[in-house]
Amino acid sequence: MADAAHATVLAAGALCWRLRGGELEVLLVHRPRYDDWSWPKGKQDAGETLPQTAVREVREEAGVRITLGIALPTASYRVAAGRKDVSYWAAQLHHATVAEGDGKEVDRVRWAGPTAAARLLSNPTDREPLRALVAAHEAGTLQTREVLVIRHAKAKPRSKWTHAEGQRPLAATGRRQAHALADLLVAWRPQKIVTSPWLRCIQTISPYAKAHGVKVSTEPALTEASARLKPRRAAAAIEKVLEKSRPMAVCTHRPVLPIILATMAAHAPRALVCQLPDTDPYLSPGEVLVVHLSTAEPGRVVGVERHLPFDD
Numbered sequence: 001m002a003d004a005a006h007a008t009v010l011a012a013g014a015l016c017w018r019l020r021g022g023e024l025e026v027l028l029v030h031r032p033r034y035d036d037w038s039w040p041k042g043k044q045d046a047g048e049t050l051p052q053t054a055v056r057e058v059r060e061e062a063g064v065r066i067t068l069g070i071a072l073p074t075a076s077y078r079v080a081a082g083r084k085d086v087s088y089w090a091a092q093l094h095h096a097t098v099a100e101g102d103g104k105e106v107d108r109v110r111w112a113g114p115t116a117a118a119r120l121l122s123n124p125t126d127r128e129p130l131r132a133l134v135a136a137h138e139a140g141t142l143q144t145r146e147v148l149v150i151r152h153a154k155a156k157p158r159s160k161w162t163h164a165e166g167q168r169p170l171a172a173t174g175r176r177q178a179h180a181l182a183d184l185l186v187a188w189r190p191q192k193i194v195t196s197p198w199l200r201c202i203q204t205i206s207p208y209a210k211a212h213g214v215k216v217s218t219e220p221a222l223t224e225a226s227a228r229l230k231p232r233r234a235a236a237a238i239e240k241v242l243e244k245s246r247p248m249a250v251c252t253h254r255p256v257l258p259i260i261l262a263t264m265a266a267h268a269p270r271a272l273v274c275q276l277p278d279t280d281p282y283l284s285p286g287e288v289l290v291v292h293l294s295t296a297e298p299g300r301v302v303g304v305e306r307h308l309p310f311d312d
Contacts, residue, residue, distance in 0.1 A: 008082025012053035013041025014091035036122035051187035072129035153177035177286035180309035182207035190249035268301035
């Protein structure tokens with residue numbers, strides 16, 4: 001991916017895909033203002049993360065709700081303001097949604113096979129994420145489910161807490177991070193959350209769980225104390241998560257992360273192992289490690305990415 005720090009304009013979008021008669025199709029949009037065919041995408045709004053931008057722009061331009069899958073190559077090109085970077089993800093439509101243009105920015109939408117799509121695309125840089133999506137389809141790594149590993153948001157300092165460690169709550173900054181996290185998680189829509197029962201973890205995932213009616217299961221093996229004494233139990237808890245078939249999230253503590261990451265690494269090819277965090281503190285407070293697992297080969301890691309929730 002391009003170095004976003006050097007981009008003047010940041011944007012995001014998605015290559016929505018489906019299988020029709022066993023054949024891969026992708027969704028393109030036509031913008032009458034430019035008379036071009038492209039992927040649904042748009043500029044990042046203030047207070048958004050790029051995954052949120054991608055989900056919002058696809059909903060606004062193509063009229064569909066999506067869940068993000070694997071990350072695709074970023075498209076970079078020059079615009080009047082400078083360099084523009086567009087982050088892309090593969091995405092699938094939610095059930096019972098039909099693509100249609102908004103009638104303003106987009107007047108037509110079209111599903112097309114990869115060859116036809118490549119011919120239609122007006123901007124040559126849009127073909128690189130398409131090639132990556134096709135390659136993933138051919139490799140059997142396009143259809144995925146996601147496991148999100150979350151380090152709890154910023155908690156009150158240990159030095160200023162005199163009660164039970166399991167009851168140490170989030171700081172004011174952490175509470176803001178938890179609400180921002182709730183907006184970020186919508187991009188992947190985990191359907192169940194497994195969390196350490198300690199208060200700061202519960203408070204981290206509660207805004208998302210309450211807003212979307214998601215079931216939360218507490219797992220004592222994911223507390224700092226239990227993982228230190230019985231690390232195999234923490235690893236076994238993660239193995240159970242990897243065996244499931246639906247999108248899930250796991251919330252835990254910094255000292256537990258090495259166990260979780262080692263468990264993930266055992267399911268990943270060498271090229272992806274090197275992308276996993278490998279130095280303390282592994283993840284920042286409130287940060288999310290998105291782990292993409294193949295649905296064709298359950299438990300096989302086929303992609304990873306990291307995201308911090310927006311925090312003012």
